[in-house]
Amino acid sequence: xxxxxxxxxxxxxxxxxxxxxxxxxxxxxxxxxxxxxxxxxxxxxxxxxxxxxxxxxxxxxxxxxxxxxxxxxxxxxxxxxxxxxxxxxxxxxxxxxxxxxxxxxxxxxxxxxxxxxxxxxxxxxxxxxxxxxxxxxxxxxxxxxxxxxxxxxxxxxxxxxxxxxxxxxxxxxxxxxxxxxxxxxxxxxxxxxxxxxxxxxxxxxxxxxx
Amino acid sequence: xxxxxxxxxxxxxxxxxxxxxxxxxxxxxxxxxxxxxxxxxxxxxxxxxxxxxxxxxxxxxxxxxxxxxxxxxxxxxxxxxxxxxxxxxxxxxxxxxxxxxxxxxxxxxxxxxxxxxxxxxxxxxxxxxxxxxxxxxxxxxxxxxxxxxxxxxxxxxxxxxxxxxxxxxxxxxxxxxxxxxxxxxxxxxxxxxxxxxxxxxxxxxxxxxx
DNA sequence: GTCTATACGGAGATAGAC
DNA sequence: GTCTATCTCCGTATAGAC
Numbered sequence: 001x002x003x004x005x006x007x008x009x010x011x012x013x014x015x016x017x018x019x020x021x022x023x024x025x026x027x028x029x030x031x032x033x034x035x036x037x038x039x040x041x042x043x044x045x046x047x048x049x050x051x052x053x054x055x056x057x058x059x060x061x062x063x064x065x066x067x068x069x070x071x072x073x074x075x076x077x078x079x080x081x082x083x084x085x086x087x088x089x090x091x092x093x094x095x096x097x098x099x100x101x102x103x104x105x106x107x108x109x110x111x112x113x114x115x116x117x118x119x120x121x122x123x124x125x126x127x128x129x130x131x132x133x134x135x136x137x138x139x140x141x142x143x144x145x146x147x148x149x150x151x152x153x154x155x156x157x158x159x160x161x162x163x164x165x166x167x168x169x170x171x172x173x174x175x176x177x178x179x180x181x182x183x184x185x186x187x188x189x190x191x192x193x194x195x196x197x198x199x200x201x202x203x204x205x206x207x208x209x210x
Numbered sequence: 211x212x213x214x215x216x217x218x219x220x221x222x223x224x225x226x227x228x229x230x231x232x233x234x235x236x237x238x239x240x241x242x243x244x245x246x247x248x249x250x251x252x253x254x255x256x257x258x259x260x261x262x263x264x265x266x267x268x269x270x271x272x273x274x275x276x277x278x279x280x281x282x283x284x285x286x287x288x289x290x291x292x293x294x295x296x297x298x299x300x301x302x303x304x305x306x307x308x309x310x311x312x313x314x315x316x317x318x319x320x321x322x323x324x325x326x327x328x329x330x331x332x333x334x335x336x337x338x339x340x341x342x343x344x345x346x347x348x349x350x351x352x353x354x355x356x357x358x359x360x361x362x363x364x365x366x367x368x369x370x371x372x373x374x375x376x377x378x379x380x381x382x383x384x385x386x387x388x389x390x391x392x393x394x395x396x397x398x399x400x401x402x403x404x405x406x407x408x409x410x411x412x413x414x415x416x417x418x419x420x
Numbered sequence: 421g422t423c424t425a426t427a428c429g430g431a432g433a434t435a436g437a438c
Numbered sequence: 439g440t441c442t443a444t445c446t447c448c449g450t451a452t453a454g455a456c
Contacts, residue, residue, distance in 0.1 A: 008422080024331060026236035030449060040424055041449085047422090051449065067391070113330075118390040120326055120383070121234060131393040138392040158388075158396045159408035165387045167377045173330070177375045178368075180328040181277070182348040183341040187365075187372045198369035202416035209415030218439090240432060250441055251432085257439095261432065424455070431448065438440080 009047050011037045017058045021113040025055055025121060056129055059114060063130070066111045067137050069096045074144050084147040086207045087200070090164065094196045097172045101192045108192045112173040119166070149207065164203050171199045219257050221247045227268045231323040235265055235331060266339055269324060273340070276321045277347050279306045284354050294357040296417045297410075300374065304406045307382045311402045318402045322383040329376070359417065374413050381409045 015037040019028040030051055034041045048054040073092035078084040101108045118126060145161045146154065176189040188194050225247040229238040240261055244251045258264040283302035288294040311318045328336060355371045356364065386399040398404050 006422090024234070024236065026234065027331075029447085031447080042425085042451085043423055045450070045452095063391075115387065115390065116330055116385075119380075119385040119387055120323075120330055121237075122390075127390060130391065134391045135393040138388060142396075155397075156408065159404075160412060162386065162388050162397045162399065163377060163381060163409060163412050166380055166385060167373065169387055170329075170376055170380055171373060175326075175329040175376065176372065177325065177329055177379055178348060178372050180325065180332075180337060181273070181340065181344045183345040186352075186368050189372065194369075198366065199373060201419045202370060202373050205415040205419030206412035209411045239430090241430080252434085252441060253439085255433070256441095422456080424453100426451100426453090428451085429449095431446100433445080433447105435442105435444085437442080 006047070008039055008043055012039055012044055012047065012054070013058060013061065016054055017062060017110060017114070018107075020055055020058055020117070021110045024117050025051075025123065030054075052125060056126060059118070059126065059130060060133065062111050062114060064133055066096065066100070067134055069099075071137050071140055074141065078144060078147075084144055086145075086148045087204045089141075089144060089148055090168070090200055090203050090207070093165075093168050094172075094200055097168075098192055098196060108190065109173045112169050115169050116173040116175060119169070145207075160207050160209075164207055167203055167206075168199065171195045216257070218249055218253055221249055222254055222257065222264070223268060223271065226264055227272060227320060227324070228317075230265055230268055230327070231320045234327050235261075235333065240264075262335060266336060269328070269336065269340060270343065272321050272324060274343055276306065276310070277344055279309075281347050281350055284351065288354060288357075294354055296355075296358045297414045299351075299354060299358055300378070300410055300413050300417070303375075303378050304382075304410055307378075308402055308406060318400065319383045322379050325379050326383040326385060329379070355417075370417050370419075374417055377413055377416075378409065381405045 012034070015033050016028075019033050019036075028051075030044060031041055034044060044051075044054055048057055070093050073096055074089050077088035077092050081088070097112065100111065105111070118130075142158065142161060146157050149157050149160065152160070171189075172192060172195055174190040174195075176187070178186040179189065187198075222244070225243050226238075229243050229246075238261075240251055240254060244254060254261075254264055258267055280303050283306055284299050287298035287302050291298070307322065310321065315321070328340075352368065352371060356367050359367050359370065362370070381399075382402060382405055384400040384405075386397070388396040389399065397408075
């Protein structure tokens with residue numbers, strides 16, 4: 001029986017990705033997770049090996065399709081015009097996020113939350129395993145940014161892309177400094193349409209800044 | 211004996227803030243922390259109550275002075291000109307970060323890392339306890355942003371401030387999406403001077419975007 | 421080949437001896 | 439104030455049931 005056909009594996013992955021995205025790697029309990037998925041704890045170790053490997057499986061399943069879709073969407077938008085426009089690159093990212101929300105990620109931010117978790121936790125093991133898979137895609141995206149910002153030197157382009165993507169991932173993950181520091185709710189950071197509306201002009205302006 | 215005079219408390223706090231900032235709340239082990247601080251595990255429970263309370267103590271000690279310093283610096287810069295300028299507000303934040311690096315935070319990003327941890331973890335207990343302390347300060351900072359961006363409606367100002375502060379905290383925390391997803395090092399996200407150089411024009415442009 | 425039952429060491433928490 | 443003993447829950451490993 002192939003992995004994809006196994007009901008047990010699917011049940012584990014479904015509950016696991018939710019837990020990892022919402023609570024993070026360390027705060028996720030294998031026992032609670034398997035209880036919720038109605039699966040024995042040891043079944044996870046049989047199918048995946050250990051907690052790290054399960055997390056990796058979740059990441060690989062969700063991040064690769066997302067990043068690839070972003071790249072494709074960027075290329076597609078770029079072809080509509082004579083030159084690559086910064087606003088098209090940003091909009092491509094946003095479109096994929098909104099499409100994910102419509103299609104399957106109703107809670108919004110599953111993939112983006114997983115990525116921001118990776119960002120702050122700097123888990124070396126995961127990075128070494130994941131880097132290989134996405135390096136080429138990220139390289140292609142950088143190439144598009146270089147075309148979109150021809151007046152800037154390459155070091156600056158890398159930094160702007162770095163800040164732009166960090167901001168986009170964090171915004172769609174619903175991460176909210178103001179909510180963390182202040183009492184009343186300032187903005188509805190969990191609403192993807194609202195996020196899209198306000199983050200696009202901000203990031204585009206940041207990219208093309210003098 | 212007052213808390214500030216206790217050597218044990220000081221030893222615990224010093225090691226704890228390092229561990230919490232670098233590894234996060236859940237990945238921090240009380241046993242490892244106390245071993246490193248050369249203090250008995252139960253001493254933490256005696257002086258602070260539990261792990262949550264210790265984390266709160268660390269946050270209160272570091273975040274309040276930082277945020278207050280940012281507000282003061284913003285007000286100070288604002289008084290130098292007839293109107294409040296967006297670039298002054300951003301530069302005020304950056305100046306405080308760089309001053310922290312020079313003065314005591316040699317590893318850089320202790321405070322900013324703690325805040326980004328709070329952002330992604332959404333730990334309700336901490337928020338309820340902390341929100342009260344910083345609400346007024348954040349409110350004052352919002353007031354400055356409203357003065358600096360008079361042509362924008364208040365909803366937009368809140369969103370721009372939200373995105374700007376998120377980006378600033380994340381940048382100085384050294385959080386790096388590209389490093390999380392790709393193999394080779396794209397930018398030196400851990401170098402505060404480099405961060406300052408590239409993040410300021412980006413965020414200022416984002417704030418004043420049409 | 422799949423999965424269950426169970427045991428082990430380490431974590432945070434706490435009561436109570438000193 | 440300090441520290442030991444102990445409780446419960448965690449991730450993990452493994453033997454064996456089906």
